[in-house]
Amino acid sequence: MSLTADEVKKIAHLARLGIDETDIDAYASDLSNMLDLMTQMGETNTDEIQPMAHPMDQMQRLRPDVVTEKNQREHFQSIAPQTEAGLYLVPKVLD
Amino acid sequence: MHNKTITELAKGLRAKEYSSVELTQAYLDRIKKYQDLNCYITVAEENALEQAKLADSQLASADSALLTGIPIAQKDIFCTQGIKTSCGSKMLDNFIAPYNATVIEKFNADNAVMLGKLNMDEFAMGSSNETSFYGAVQNPWDTDTVPGGSSGGSASAIAARLTVAATGTDTGGSIRQPASLCGITGLKPTYGRVSRFGMIAFASSLDQGGPMARSAEDAAILMQTMAGFDTKDSTSVDRAVPDYSAGLNNSLEGLKIGLPKEFFSQDLNNDIASAIESAINEYKKLGAEVKEVSLPNMKLAIPAYYVIASAECSANLSRYDGVRFGHRCHSPADLNDLYTRSRGEAFGAEVKRRILMGTYALSAGYYDAYYIKAQKVRCLISEDFSRALSEVDVLMGPVSPSTAFDIGEKTDDPIEMYLADIYTIAINLAGLPAMSLPSGFADSKPVGLQVIGNYFSEDRLLNIAHQYQQVTDWHQQTPKGFE
Numbered sequence: 001m002s003l004t005a006d007e008v009k010k011i012a013h014l015a016r017l018g019i020d021e022t023d024i025d026a027y028a029s030d031l032s033n034m035l036d037l038m039t040q041m042g043e044t045n046t047d048e049i050q051p052m053a054h055p056m057d058q059m060q061r062l063r064p065d066v067v068t069e070k071n072q073r074e075h076f077q078s079i080a081p082q083t084e085a086g087l088y089l090v091p092k093v094l095d
Numbered sequence: 096m097h098n099k100t101i102t103e104l105a106k107g108l109r110a111k112e113y114s115s116v117e118l119t120q121a122y123l124d125r126i127k128k129y130q131d132l133n134c135y136i137t138v139a140e141e142n143a144l145e146q147a148k149l150a151d152s153q154l155a156s157a158d159s160a161l162l163t164g165i166p167i168a169q170k171d172i173f174c175t176q177g178i179k180t181s182c183g184s185k186m187l188d189n190f191i192a193p194y195n196a197t198v199i200e201k202f203n204a205d206n207a208v209m210l211g212k213l214n215m216d217e218f219a220m221g222s223s224n225e226t227s228f229y230g231a232v233q234n235p236w237d238t239d240t241v242p243g244g245s246s247g248g249s250a251s252a253i254a255a256r257l258t259v260a261a262t263g264t265d266t267g268g269s270i271r272q273p274a275s276l277c278g279i280t281g282l283k284p285t286y287g288r289v290s291r292f293g294m295i296a297f298a299s300s301l302d303q304g305g306p307m308a309r310s311a312e313d314a315a316i317l318m319q320t321m322a323g324f325d326t327k328d329s330t331s332v333d334r335a336v337p338d339y340s341a342g343l344n345n346s347l348e349g350l351k352i353g354l355p356k357e358f359f360s361q362d363l364n365n366d367i368a369s370a371i372e373s374a375i376n377e378y379k380k381l382g383a384e385v386k387e388v389s390l391p392n393m394k395l396a397i398p399a400y401y402v403i404a405s406a407e408c409s410a411n412l413s414r415y416d417g418v419r420f421g422h423r424c425h426s427p428a429d430l431n432d433l434y435t436r437s438r439g440e441a442f443g444a445e446v447k448r449r450i451l452m453g454t455y456a457l458s459a460g461y462y463d464a465y466y467i468k469a470q471k472v473r474c475l476i477s478e479d480f481s482r483a484l485s486e487v488d489v490l491m492g493p494v495s496p497s498t499a500f501d502i503g504e505k506t507d508d509p510i511e512m513y514l515a516d517i518y519t520i521a522i523n524l525a526g527l528p529a530m531s532l533p534s535g536f537a538d539s540k541p542v543g544l545q546v547i548g549n550y551f552s553e554d555r556l557l558n559i560a561h562q563y564q565q566v567t568d569w570h571q572q573t574p575k576g577f578e
Contacts, residue, residue, distance in 0.1 A: 008451065015409060015454040016416075016431065017447060018439020027451060033510050034452055038398040038465060041472050051470035052477060054300050054330070055286045055526020061329060075193050081423035088418050091429050 001039060002032040096121050097256040098573070101165055101313045104259060108154055108164050115147040115154065115164030119208050122166045126210065126257050129577070132233045134252035136171045137179050138211040146208045153206045160205035161316055168258040170249050171212035172219060173199050173304070174293040178209075182295045183217040183227040183245075186421045186441035196293025197325045198262060198304055205320055210258055214248030217443045218412065219269055219297045221245050222512050223505065226445040231502050234277055235574040236540055240499035243273030249307045250277035255577045260308035260317050264294060266301045267400055268494070268519025271531035274307055275494035275543025278533045280560065280570055281307045282314050285550050286526035287332035290325035298407035299330070301400075301523040310570050311532070311560035315339035318553060337554045343561040348382035350559065351487040357393040358492030358518055366537030371493050374534040374544045374563065378491075381562055388483040388490065392475045396521035399476065401513060402456050402469035403524070409453030412446070448509060477525040480547075489559060490547040493518055494531045498540035522547055530556050533569035541569075 003011075008028045012019050019027060073086055082089040096118055099107065107113055113121075123140055143166065150164035174180045174192035176199075181187045195203070202209065216226040224232040224247025234242040235255040242251035246263030250273035253261055263270040265283035274281030282305045289304040296302060306317030318339045325331040352375065359368065375385060417423035417437030424440055427433035442450070456465035483490060496515060505512045522529045527547055534544035544563075548556045564570050 003455075011451050011455050011458070013435075014458060015413075015450050016434035016438060017442070017450055017454075018435040019447060020439075023444075027448065030448055030509055031451060031455065034401060034448075034513075035455075037510060037513070038402055038456075038469075041395055041398050041402075041468050044392070044395060044472065044475070046468065046471035046475065049471040049474050051467050052474035053470055055477070055524075056330065056332060058332070063326070072193070076419075079189075079191055079193060079420045081417065081420075090418055091427050091433055093430055 001035040003028045003035070097125055099259070100310060101161070101259055101316050104165055105161050115150040115208060116144060118164070119143050119147040119166045119210070122210055122258060129255055129257060132235060132238070132251055132255055132257070133230055134214055134232055134248045134255070134257055135168070135211045136181055136183070136214050136229050136248070139178050139209055142178060143208050143210050146206070150206045150208060162202065162205040162207040162320060164206065164208060166208040166210045166258065167202065168210045168213050168249070168252060168261045169199065170215055170246055170262050170264060172215060172264050172295045173262060174295070175199055175209070175212065178212065180212065180295070181228070183215040183229060184441065184443070184446070185228045186415050188228065188422065190421055192293070194293060197290035197327060198294065198321055201320050213252055213261055216245035216247065217446050218295070218408070219245040219264060219266055220408065220445050220449055222268065222272055222515055224248065225502065225506055226443055228443060234499045235577050236278065237499060239501055240540070241276070241502050243276035243495070243499065245269040246307065247273045250274055250279055250281070253277070253279045253307055253309060254574055256573070260306065260313050262304055262317070262321070263307045264302055264304045265523065266298050267404060267523050268516050270305050270307060271494045271519050271529060271543065271545060272516070274531040276499040276541065278541030278569070278572060279307060279309055280311055280314050280533065281305065281531045282318060282553065282556065283522065283529050284318070284322065284553050285528045287330055288528070288551065288553065289321045290323070290328045290331050292325055292327040296411040298404040299411060300407060301404060310564055311557050312340070312343060315343060315557045318557070334551065339554050339557055342554050342558045345558050346382065347378065347559060347562050350378070350383040350489070352378060352383050352385045353388035353483050353487035353490045354385060355388050355390045355393070355483065355490055355492055357390050363493060363496060364537065367493050367496070367498065367542050370535035370537060370542040371544055375491060377563060377566055381566065386487060388486060390479040390483060390521065392472065392479050393521055395472045396476055396524060397513060397517060399469040399472040400516070400520040400524060401452070402465050403473065405449045405453035406456050406466050407453070409450045409457065412450055415441070445509065473524045476521050480525045480527060484549045489556070492545050494543035494545040498537050498542060518545060526550070528553050528556055530560050532560050532563060533572070534567070535569055
């Protein structure tokens with residue numbers, strides 16, 4: 001299985017991940033090698049097998065619906081790249 | 096002082112042979128002296144000395160813990176309030192965590208001293224510590240070689256006596272493999288045994304924190320503090336924590352050891368194979384019985400792991416968006432540019448490879464073929480272990496197919512690096528506990544023996560390790576120049 005440069009660009013876009021134009025061929029080659037490794041799984045029949053998402057067979061825990069966290073907005077925003085009036089700033093989304 | 100165990104140091108503190116401040120300063124001096132090893136990303140000198148001062152006053156009172164005043168170090172994946180937590184990445188080079196990981200809180204509650212934050216592969220993705228934004232770590236046994244990874248800073252620092260013990264995390268072997276390559280003792284606990292709250296996520300169904308130390312006895316002491324249920328971690332297991340030191344001296348008479356034949360194939364280096372064989376013989380002398388077992392699906396562990404780990408990594412690392420914390424690019428043109436450039440500038444090549452791989456495996460049209468398939472294979476691998484562990488008490492084999500390799504030797508070929516995880520990653524897929532114990536040398540470099548147990552058998556594993564360390568002295572060897 002081999003991935004083309006265009007496919008790598010598409011995946012990078014899905015992941016919102018900037019990659020240098022000059023590195024795309026190398027990523028295509030590495031990912032293709034990884035996919036070759038992964039196709040080895042196809043040799044084993046798993047039709048009757050349940051997918052295992054997690055090592056522990058347990059239910060999601062529930063807790064009483066009570067407030068446990070206090071508001072720490074200023075504390076958390078103190079490490080943000082850009083904030084104003086208690087809001088995180090990002091480039092304009094709507095014109 | 097730097098050659099003493101935790102128990103010995105704790106006695107020395109109480110006998111007033113030295114204070115925690117003096118002990119901490121001695122370690123800080125060593126860290127400075129051997130800084131070329133590049134074990135620490137952050138040395139928390141001021142904070143450590145303050146903690147030591149507080150510990151000294153605690154030691155005078157009756158209710159101090161065994162770890163009170165003992166200087167240890169933390170892998171830089173555990174969030175520490177007020178002290179940089181980088182996870183080995185440029186993305187978090189400016190990140191001062193606003194809260195402590197549960198593991199950190201637990202060590203703080205014991206008044207242990209934190210010397211600093213240890214180097215690691217970027218976001219724990221690597222088996223050589225070479226993917227760190229802060230540069231490669233050297234292995235004190237041969238400074239041209241890697242310490243293993245991803246907890247490479249932890250393993251190297253312990254081997255070089257730059258801390259008595261440390262934390263590590265293990266997603267596919269990241270505690271055991273560096274422990275093996277640096278000749279120290281490491282324990283990867285059962286999934287869910289140690290809280291993951293505040294431990295920066297790589298692959299959430301595989302990640303598990305654990306102790307690294309020179310001996311099983313010291314690892315048991317750290318494990319006692321680290322283990323336990325945590326309501327802040329939804330996958331934490333609510334189960335009583337045993338006394339990990341209580342059973343260390345139990346006899347191994349009648350212990351049933353299984354040797355998975357897939358661990359001893361022709362690919363295994365001869366010198367490593369004979370070191371492992373000698374270790375097994377020691378166990379026979381201690382009263383253990385040995386039989387061959389099989390894990391028939393082990394060859395599929397690498398492909399299944401690299402699908403699952405990459406998929407979970409791509410989801411977990413989507414939080415780094417340049418908006419709330421971490422690196423942000425200069426003057427983004429629009430939102431897409433903000434995300435794309437912030438992430439592109441701050442992630443290294445290996446992290447990018449895995450995000451791309453994971454995104455592909457989870458994308459429409461490929462989800463069943465890769466992700467679901469890998470989860471089914473994971474089930475088969477887990478069943479293999481259940482079957483084998485119903486016949487025997489523990490499994491034993493090598494940790495790594497090679498000893499420490501040269502810095503730069505495998506960086507050009509990611510696949511070759513992945514294949515080196517062959518003996519460790521299946522254990523993470525199953526969620527089992529396992530240890531790495533120093534068990535000799537091959538070509539003057541340390542070899543680790545892996546001991547794999549059933550779920551929540553950490554106390555038994557530590558007992559098995561400790562008994563071996565009573566009749567061998569591999570764990571007491573010191574790299575030349577670091578005595």
